[in-house]
Amino acid sequence: MFVVSKVAIALMSPLGASLFGGLLALLLALVGRKRHAFWFGILALLWLWFWSLPAASNWVRGYLEDQHPPIAIQEVPQAEAIVVLGGGVSPAGHGDLYPNLESGSDRVWHAARLYHASKAPLVLLTGGSDPSHSAASEAEAMGQFMQDLGVPGQAMVLENRSRNTTQNAEYSAEILAEQGISRILLVTSAYHMPRAKGLFEAQDLEVIPVATDHEVLSRPLWRNLLPETSALDGSSRAIKEIVGRLVGR
Known part of the structure; x- marks a missing residue:
């Protein structure tokens, strides 16, 4: 499938x-x-x-x-957990030393900002991988990056089974339910947020969208053509x- x-x-x-x-x-x-x-x-x-x-x-x-414009960190409300969707960090392949940061790695960086601003005490990283091509899950790769950004390992929970956004929401909801958490800050790229927010809300979670990685920038008209x-x-x-x-x- x-x-x-x-x-x-x-x-x-x-x-x-x-x-x-x-x-x-x-x-x-x-x-x-x-x-x-x-x-x-x-x-x-x-x-x-x-x-x-x-x-x-x-x-x-x-x-x-435009449905989820940037929000200054100080204006983001408190929540019980920060949920970061995969898609920004590629896990290391077999024989590689380190993960690779993609254009969407702003997701992990922004989640670290939120954690250091004490917006939530827990960070849930969600994303699996194909074990035939990757030596670790995407969640593990994001966790490595977050530790480099100063987020302690005990503040992170990894969901490493999901392979798409629907599964991100389903498997994350299971983990959050075990922790008794229902109010989350959802972090993903701005273009991805409308669909992701709907899928997480379908899991009966209170979702506060914190979009990052906004791509559309003003530029000279001739370059747009x-x-x-x-x-x-x-x-x-x-x-x-x-x-x-x-x-x-």
């Missing part, structure tokens, strides 16, 4: 949809449907070009990020979140 969901997400992404459209155009051309092949090819190129524009990528990401691979990646991640939230509903 996990592999099927990954394939479905790849096909729904702008790159996957464009490649599928290009393949369909090629097949139509091979069977003599040249007119249809031409238009499918054009549509595939236009679709890829549009979502590669920073203007389009910022628009779709901004739709998600030139295709970029980073914009295509941002569009893909945002579309995945929107589709995932609709399917969850």
Whole structure:
């Protein structure tokens, strides 16, 4: 089921949809449907070009990020635990010495800020991994980073079974229930927060969203109209979140 969901997400992404459209155009051309092949090819190129524009990528990401703007640490209310979602730190592979920080590692850094500001006494790190490729879970990798940021090991609880956001919420809720905790600060990237918040609230938790890793920045207009691979990646991640939230509903 996990592999099927990954394939479905790849096909729904702008790159996957464009490649599928290009393949369909090629097949139509091979069977003599040249007119249809031409238009499918054009549509595939236009679709890829549009979502590669920073203007389009910022628009779709901004739709998600604007729902949870940045909050100053001093304005964040108290809670019983800080829950940090995986997706920002890649665990070390077999034979590697250290985990790798990804663009979403702001999640761990921001959670450390909250802990040091005494916003909650406990940090729950949630995220598993594929043991055939990783020497540790994502939660363990985040825990290593948090200790380097000064968070003591006894203040952390690891949930290392989950492989997606739905499981993050389900398995974290089980651990929190054992601890008698129902009010949490949820930390994840801003574009990911709307879907994550809904999934954790579905577990009967009182969720205070503390979004970080806001990606949409103001920039000169001319730069927004030139295709970029980073914009295509941002569009893909945002579309995945929107589709995932609709399917969850």
